[in-house]
Amino acid sequence: MPAPYRHALWLAAALLSASLLAPTLLAAAENDPPALVGHSGQFTVVQPPEVPAPVPFENGLGEAVTLEDFRGRVVLLNFWATWCAPCVQEMPWLDQLARDMADQPFNVIAISLDEAGRRKVIPFYQRHGIETLEVYTDPDQRVGAINPPAGVSAPFSLYGMPTTYVIGKNGAVRGYIQGAVDWRSNEARALLDYYLAQS
Incomplete structure (x- = not known):
């Protein structure tokens, strides 16, 4: 031919x-979930989704809670610290997101890794006008670890701050994004609505 x-x-x-x-x-x-790009990274889907170990952290009253307490709701799990400049920038956006989505089966769980725990976080919230977010702390880095103490193996490894995970209603991690994100944006809301729509 x-x-x-x-x-x-x-x-x-x-x-x-x-x-x-x-x-x-x-x-x-x-x-696929809608794209979301933050100030220094983009949302990355975790495959396969896995349920992390229910390691306790503390609320603002010093009581132990775990992610299991939020099963049935979409959780935006944010790891931050008062000494982290991008985290400080992001906190008001997370606070507004929690306020705007208060009527949804949704929680923002912003866990501070400050060594002083709630003694550091509560005054920070007051100074910065953070009104809707609950206080959560993990001073021993047992849930999320950027520089874990010897012998500590946290279910969430952090390679920078802030780092935010999306956890589905079944408790499984669906994805994560590193760096600050404007959670007031349409792109952020579209991503969260995508996971809220899933059973």
Whole structure:
């Protein structure tokens, strides 16, 4: 067969294959969560989703709580500290997000890694006008660890601050993003609405 005919047949076959695959690729893309890009990273999906160990952290009263206490709700799990400048910038945005979504099965759990725990966080909230977020602390870095003490193995490894995880209603980690995020944005809300819509 002459070369021009072989080339034409190859091109026709390639176009046919592409047309058959296109709907499949489009369907996969439509099922992915909406894109979210922060100041220094983008939302990364975790596959397969896994339920982390229920390691306790403290609320503002010094009581032990775990992520299991929020099962059935979408959780935005944020690790931060008062000494972290991007974290300080992000906290009012998280506070507004918690206020705006108070009627949804949704919680913002912002866990401070400050060594002084709530003695440091409560005055910080007061100074910065953080009114809706609950106080949560993990001074021993047992839940999230950026520089864990010897012998501590936290279920959430942190390679920078802030780091935020999305946890589905079934308690499984769905994805994470590093760096500050403007949680007031339409992109952020679209991502959270995507997970809220899942059973």
